[in-house]
Amino acid sequence: MVYEDFVPGEVVEHRPGRTITMSDNTWSSLLCLNQHPLHIDAVYAEQTAFKRILVSSLVTFGIVNGMTVSSISAKCIANLGWDKVRMTAPVFVGDTLYATTRILTKRESAKRPGEGIVTVHTTGLNQDGVSVIEFERTILVPRQEADR
Template sequence: MTVENTGRCFEDYTAGQVIEHPLGRTITQNDNIWFTLLTNNTNPIHFDAHYAAHTEFGRPLVNSCLTIALVTGLSVSDMSRNAVNLGWDEVRIPNPLFEGDTVYARSEVLELRESRSRPTHGLLTFRTSGYNQHGQVVLEFRRTVLVYRRGHLPSVTSRPTMQERP
């Protein structure tokens, strides 16, 4: 199997490496309202267009927790498919994200080190930036993950067989 279908292992990263994540995601009004209500966020700037129209932004802002979740999700296939999150640090939101915007992501590897307590893993720290269709950065964060070393990925030896219809 290749990196494309199994994900990267610790040995597949180098300090300074920059990865442009392949997918973008357009944020809809429904995405923003559902996420905001699902998480019990009562700030009307996310779900009340009339209220938001009277703010300096003039329209609803995308919930910042949704922005973090989406940008993280855009990076998973390249950065943490074979990893466990240890933390997000230095989260910054330099520009707003609005309903109808498309968000993209890129990551830069900052640090790598072998795990002292888990010889089957390494620690990977990287900076991920989310940016909109105009190239404006809407989110930046550092993330540290515990990533499997090559040869130590969980082994799924078989895939269930689909039963044929009679």
């Protein structure tokens, strides 16, 4: 999307969903050096309040954010930041995640002619429609005339 395509208040659904596997969780947890046993040790996890392995929040964040790329930021020039990241419910191996994004604001860049700044709010939902993550993201995108 280019700057002119973003309409504040509009909601975009990101499909298809993505089912989380144990490999996703283990590899991503270890890649990020998150060796907390709750994410990689089934025996340990069984002794916690969750009673099973909990998917790392970095895995959840990465997958939900990634789901938005093709429909929100494929033409993005730069990610300017993520704010208000909240893990709102646990995610477990076997859960399927979906996402929606609401366009919050947009403005022309004061420093970069031909570009605009857009802020969105993304919600990740599990297969039961329960919100598992929410965050705001600000991106720098080209203006339509700069995209030609």
